[in-house]
Amino acid sequence: MSDPAEAERLLGDGQERRKVRRDLCAVCFMAALIVGAVIGLAAVWASLANVETLPKRNVILMISDGFGPTSQTFARTYNQHVNKLKYNYVSPLDEILVGSSRTRSSSSLVTDSAAGATAFACALKSYNGAIGVNSKKVPCGTVLESAKYLGLTTGLVVTSRITHATPASFSAHVVNRDMEADIAAQQIGDNPLGRQVDLMFGGGRCYFLPNHTEGSCRIDQRDLVKESNKQGYKHFATRKEFDDLEPGKDKLPLLGLFTLDHMSYEIDRDPAQEPSLKEMSEKALKFLDSATAKSDKGFFLMIEGSRIDMAAHSNDPATHVHDILAYHETIELVKKYVDEHPDTVMISVSDHETGGISLARQVSSDYPEYLWLPEILTRVKNSSFILSQGLVQYWNVDRENFIKNSIINYGLGIDNVKDYEINWLKEERDQLEYEYYLANMTSIRAQIGWTTHGHTAVDVNLYAYGKDIEYLRGNHENIDIGDYIVDYLNLDLDTITSKLNNSNFHQASDSTHFHADEHHPHTHI
Ligand SMILES: *[C@@H]1O[C@H](CO)[C@@H](O)[C@H](O)[C@H]1NC(C)=O
Ligand SMILES: *[C@@H]1O[C@H](CO)[C@@H](O)[C@H](O)[C@H]1NC(C)=O
Ligand SMILES: *[C@@H]1O[C@H](CO)[C@@H](O)[C@H](O)[C@H]1NC(C)=O
Ligand SMILES: *[C@@H]1O[C@H](CO)[C@@H](O)[C@H](O)[C@H]1NC(C)=O
Numbered sequence: 001m002s003d004p005a006e007a008e009r010l011l012g013d014g015q016e017r018r019k020v021r022r023d024l025c026a027v028c029f030m031a032a033l034i035v036g037a038v039i040g041l042a043a044v045w046a047s048l049a050n051v052e053t054l055p056k057r058n059v060i061l062m063i064s065d066g067f068g069p070t071s072q073t074f075a076r077t078y079n080q081h082v083n084k085l086k087y088n089y090v091s092p093l094d095e096i097l098v099g100s101s102r103t104r105s106s107s108s109l110v111t112d113s114a115a116g117a118t119a120f121a122c123a124l125k126s127y128n129g130a131i132g133v134n135s136k137k138v139p140c141g142t143v144l145e146s147a148k149y150l151g152l153t154t155g156l157v158v159t160s161r162i163t164h165a166t167p168a169s170f171s172a173h174v175v176n177r178d179m180e181a182d183i184a185a186q187q188i189g190d191n192p193l194g195r196q197v198d199l200m201f202g203g204g205r206c207y208f209l210p211n212h213t214e215g216s217c218r219i220d221q222r223d224l225v226k227e228s229n230k231q232g233y234k235h236f237a238t239r240k241e242f243d244d245l246e247p248g249k250d251k252l253p254l255l256g257l258f259t260l261d262h263m264s265y266e267i268d269r270d271p272a273q274e275p276s277l278k279e280m281s282e283k284a285l286k287f288l289d290s291a292t293a294k295s296d297k298g299f300f301l302m303i304e305g306s307r308i309d310m311a312a313h314s315n316d317p318a319t320h321v322h323d324i325l326a327y328h329e330t331i332e333l334v335k336k337y338v339d340e341h342p343d344t345v346m347i348s349v350s351d352h353e354t355g356g357i358s359l360a361r362q363v364s365s366d367y368p369e370y371l372w373l374p375e376i377l378t379r380v381k382n383s384s385f386i387l388s389q390g391l392v393q394y395w396n397v398d399r400e401n402f403i404k405n406s407i408i409n410y411g412l413g414i415d416n417v418k419d420y421e422i423n424w425l426k427e428e429r430d431q432l433e434y435e436y437y438l439a440n441m442t443s444i445r446a447q448i449g450w451t452t453h454g455h456t457a458v459d460v461n462l463y464a465y466g467k468d469i470e471y472l473r474g475n476h477e478n479i480d481i482g483d484y485i486v487d488y489l490n491l492d493l494d495t496i497t498s499k500l501n502n503s504n505f506h507q508a509s510d511s512t513h514f515h516a517d518e519h520h521p522h523t524h525i
Helices: 004-011 015-039 043-051 069-082 113-122 143-149 167-169 180-187 224-232 239-244 277-292 309-315 315-342 374-378 384-393 401-413 418-425 433-444 479-491 494-501
Strands: 058-064 096-101 154-163 199-203 235-238 254-257 299-305 344-349 361-364 370-371 460-463 474-477
Touching: 004 069, 015 058, 043 277, 043 361, 043 494, 058 113, 058 143, 058 474, 058 479, 069 315, 069 374, 069 418, 069 460, 096 224, 096 479, 113 143, 113 479, 143 167, 143 384, 143 479, 143 494, 154 277, 167 180, 167 235, 167 309, 180 224, 199 277, 199 315, 199 474, 224 235, 277 315, 299 315, 309 315, 315 433, 315 460, 344 479, 384 401, 401 418, 401 433, 418 433, 474 479
Parallel strands: 058 299, 058 344, 096 474, 154 199, 154 299, 199 254, 235 254
Antiparallel strands: 096 460, 344 460, 361 370
């Protein structure tokens, strides 16, 4: 990187770039004044008044983790097949496509979810693994924190561990995404700014339980459930408690952690145990709406379809598509909310693509014949992840029957299994090897291709819904989305950054409790 201006944009703390946008806005404002002068003094007065008192506004940022343009085509065509929809069916996302987002981080052409989310949260490029810190590892103020500082109500709704990279980047500041025990503590208010998040729904309870208690994955004795109560949180973990929550009788802050690890994939989810992404989002909107009803300040809510990405890492097409369709349903819900609340903007974007999925294959070379067989995927009942757990556990003498019947015929819905496939699965192997193998058995039959178990560099689709979304049209850097939220809510990230910096917080967050956890191995997804 020889050009210093280029280096500043990619590696700097974001101030340089934001100044550029403010200058641009000053130009717009001057232009508006001149036009105003032509129309009359009254109009000038109105436009000035407008600038000074920003109306009550809400932002709902939806993140589809690991979801590229091909996955959108995949989900649409799958849905068309299953529900016999017309060829020109338009999905809830297709209706609101506005542009695309470029995803590179400061350290790599291919971002991870930590740098990807930090780009949205802090409006600056940082390195892969960075959680709410800039490329020099200094904590950066996030849109969530700045919103809270200005009196807005805040929420995070995810299907991963709440301590996972995406939600963490809005609500914590650590130099490495694996420091999830520290992230959990910061999220409930153990940070220089105090409690920032008014509502958290997701998984990851294991990081809130003290070491040596059942289900814990902490290496220290901190009981963050107890500490969260001291910070005012009502903590709950069951479907029943979730269902019983009502804005009339329960108050923010809320901490709902439904599983120890990630919440289930949609294809595996037991609705009696875990709410869906849509249900969690609906409840969150109810609470945020009610909490801000009598206020002149709105809310900031981040909703993540977290596990779309993980299924793509496993190259498991049926699991991938079910999590995408659950995300589509959530988009529909949020669009309805925006319709009823025109002071709200919804943005939907991915941090990056995952899996390098390709849809359909040319199956003959003389006359090109193309196939993509969604029917194969409609028969799949379980994620390859859950089925691979069965394969590592089941060693009874009838293992072969178990593989044929429970795993392949019932679980994958495959009735033309090959002998070499059964023989491969009979051998003792790592769970991840089984998982990839099972996922490939459905991919190959459905004619879906994958190029990687990691992320790719492709631009992702950018969707938006509501008034004042013109700026988002076209091709953007991911950090522009952070800038847009800053402008829309009139936030000031630099104030938060200097509050974080003054407390010497960055030194503290560098080394404490680093714990690469063996119970929840991270593949940096
Ligand atoms: C408890 O802490 C010890 C180290 O202090 C660690 O080896 C162990 O894995 C921890 N337990 C869990 C469940 O994480
Ligand atoms: C697979 O899915 C079926 C149908 O939903 C369910 O009854 C079964 O328990 C699942 N299997 C596993 C191993 O989770
Ligand atoms: C997927 O399965 C096909 C058919 O068994 C095999 O040829 C191919 O190598 C497998 N691909 C991967 C990535 O395992
Ligand atoms: C943060 O504080 C350090 C000194 O502790 C200073 O060197 C650095 O420039 C500050 N960074 C920001 C972004 O304010």
